[in-house]
Amino acid sequence: MSLRTYIQSFLLAPVVVAAAWLAMPSPSAAQTKELKQVPIRTTDPSSGAAMFKSYCASCHGTVGKGDGPAVVALKVAPGDLTLLSKNNGGKFPELRVFGVLEGTIPLASHGSRDMPMWGDLFRSLALGDNSSPHLRMRNLTEYVRTIQVK
Numbered sequence: 187m188s189l190r191t192y193i194q195s196f197l198l199a200p201v202v203v204a205a206a207w208l209a210m211p212s213p214s215a216a217q218t219k220e221l222k223q224v225p226i227r228t229t230d231p232s233s234g235a236a237m238f239k240s241y242c243a244s245c246h247g248t249v250g251k252g253d254g255p256a257v258v259a260l261k262v263a264p265g266d267l268t269l270l271s272k273n274n275g276g277k278f279p280e281l282r283v284f285g286v287l288e289g290t291i292p293l294a295s296h297g298s299r300d301m302p303m304w305g306d307l308f309r310s311l312a313l314g315d316n317s318s319p320h321l322r323m324r325n326l327t328e329y330v331r332t333i334q335v336k
Contacts, residue, residue, distance in 0.1 A: 226307045231322045234329025241304065242267075242326075250333045271334040278331045287323045 229240045239248070245260065247253040250267035257263055271278045285291030288305035304326075308319035 226311065228311055231318050232325060234325040234327075234332075237322060237326050238329050250330065267330055268333050268335050270330065278334060280327060280331065283330055284323055284327045287326055 227240065229236045231237070238246075238250070242250075243254055244256040245252075245254045245264045246267055252264040252266045254264070270283065282291055286293060290305070305319060305323060308322045311322075312318040
């Protein structure tokens, strides 16, 4: 087993994936909701769009409006990422977005921190390449900038 496979299989924190699985309700029980979690998969660090699709769309939706398929299982609905600039006086909050991805800026709205600390997960994919996690967070931040409403 390669070091990369070992790390991805056993050491990586699980991340929320594309679908929330609903338990089948019994006639006497209320419907319960669960998130399926799997180890992080590698994507192209140069593509913010590919990373968003793989890492963010399950909760934030394919266009960032907070309507992904996993929303039904979250305690607090994810924010509409397309409104970040609008809600910040028309200026994209680049450092805040980067800090949230890095895990240095906490989000009170996430309560128990359902949103993974992407910085730690991206660092786990780097396997010694210290520039890769920064590149991932930078390109993902830039992608979120491109989906802002005008």
